[in-house]
């Protein structure tokens with residue numbers, strides 16, 4: 001075990017500058033969190049209070065165990081979507097403990113557009129479903145939604161279908177879903193309780209029907225009221241859609257907690273009992289990462305601020321130095337860490353490939369920490385087979401069957417993002433720092449490459465270049481690429497499971513590890529063909 005001594009000078013100008021710059025981005029992040037936490041307009045919230053109903057996060061608070069950690073996921077989904085319902089959409093997704101069991105909670109925000117499902121919310125639901133399936137987590141849906149956001153129906157339709165399909169597959173595998181219905185669940189929305197293994201409905205409030213009174217009148221000329229078509233009492237005594245009838249919201253949540261305690265045994269983690277705190281203050285993380293990501297920093301300084309006892313065992317310390325590979329523990333859970341310490345060279349890729357094979361042999365989950373602009377380019381590196389080594393690493397990441405968690409702390413560009421288990425390589429969880437950037441390549445490089453391509457093309461066609469136009473196009477392209485690589489855009493598209501305050505790294509990783517360790521971890525020795 002190496003216990004490294006920090007070389008960070010907390011009184012130095014570099015640290016102070018970095019800290020100030022990261023703090024500024026965190027303030028921006030906080031302002032977006034505030035928007036996301038706003039559960040609808042003042043009028044809608046007032047109306048809900050008048051109806052004597054709880055808000056989504058208040059229900060979650062009652063459902064969760066006291067004094068146990070929890071994290072909210074994808075809270076900025078839809079942040080940059082035009083025509084959507086704003087940051088976070090109309091659902092709150094939380095990973096936390098209910099009756100001692102780690103669960104995923106999916107709570108409709110009924111005070112935002114009646115909880116109608118906009119595109120961002122459908123992306124959140126899909127991702128929640130994937131997290132539940134891969135980590136075998138019980139899901140609890142707190143239902144009160146006006147169904148699909150009708151103007152968005154084309155973009156929501158298939159995502160929602162997939163959500164139902166995966167719910168069914170989980171049920172088949174014995175991974176239950178519970179629905180607690182507090183209000184409307186109309187049309188497609190009625191299948192959330194319908195497809196759940198267990199359904200609880202609140203008396204006088206739950207309305208679960210395929211079509212409400214006006215539509216039924218239009219379709220069949222039948223006169224029927226809400227209760228006859230979909231009331232909690234009717235579903236609990238006549239149709240059988242409901243398994244438990246609750247008197248009010250608090251009673252419904254109590255039934256859900258009791259149910260969880262009956263169908264799942266809480267796992268007391270032996271690992272967590274042995275957890276040790278880091279020896280350094282997490283707040284110092286803010287002063288470590290340079291505001292200008294072109295400036296290098298030692299990734300070890302970051303790691304030692306969230307791993308147990310700040311101790312790790314480094315693998316091949318003096319080989320492929322731009323890729324740090326080490327074993328450590330986070331909240332007692334053993335983990336292999338693969339972290340960028342610069343551009344990926346041939347040796348760095350080989351070292352990480354070797355390390356992934358070892359993690360699979362020892363059934364150890366892997367944490368990928370991204371801060372790279374990609375693989376090293378240039379004549380020497382191409383001739384030495386950079387593509388072969390990079391492909392080996394990508395094969396290793398794609399083929400590895402131990403759980404992967406990704407953390408983007410800076411740049412994550414090009415094939416470097418793939419090799420570090422970016423979104424397209426299906427990490428179980430992916431979190432980003434608010435300064436992170438991701439895309440095919442950096443904005444300036446992308447605009448510069450386009451300029452060269454355009455010049456070459458014009459030359460081969462004997463065309464005269466309009467220099468002013470080209471300059472303007474280049475500027476526009478760089479601006480657009482920068483915007484699209486920004487974390488606010490990528491998190492809006494649910495490319496990650498949440499942008500986090502770097503000081504919360506240990507908390508997020510601990511819960512993610514608790515989730516991945518709650519089922520069997522099994523590595524593989526079968527990978528795609530390693531081109532030599």
Ligand code: COA
Pocket residue numbers: 112113114115116145146147148149150151184186187188189212
């Ligand atoms: N799509 C888009 N917007 C919707 C919506 C939907 N499915 N359901 C509700 N909304 C919007 C309303 O237009 C309103 O928007 P506004 O604040 O900009 O005016 C807002 O959500 C609140 O709706 P409101 O009807 O005032 O809330 P309520 O609590 O009194 O009633 C419902 C809630 C769900 C009973 C009612 O909105 C409703 O019947 N919605 C349609 C349900 C449906 O048939 N869905 C089928 C889709 S699969």
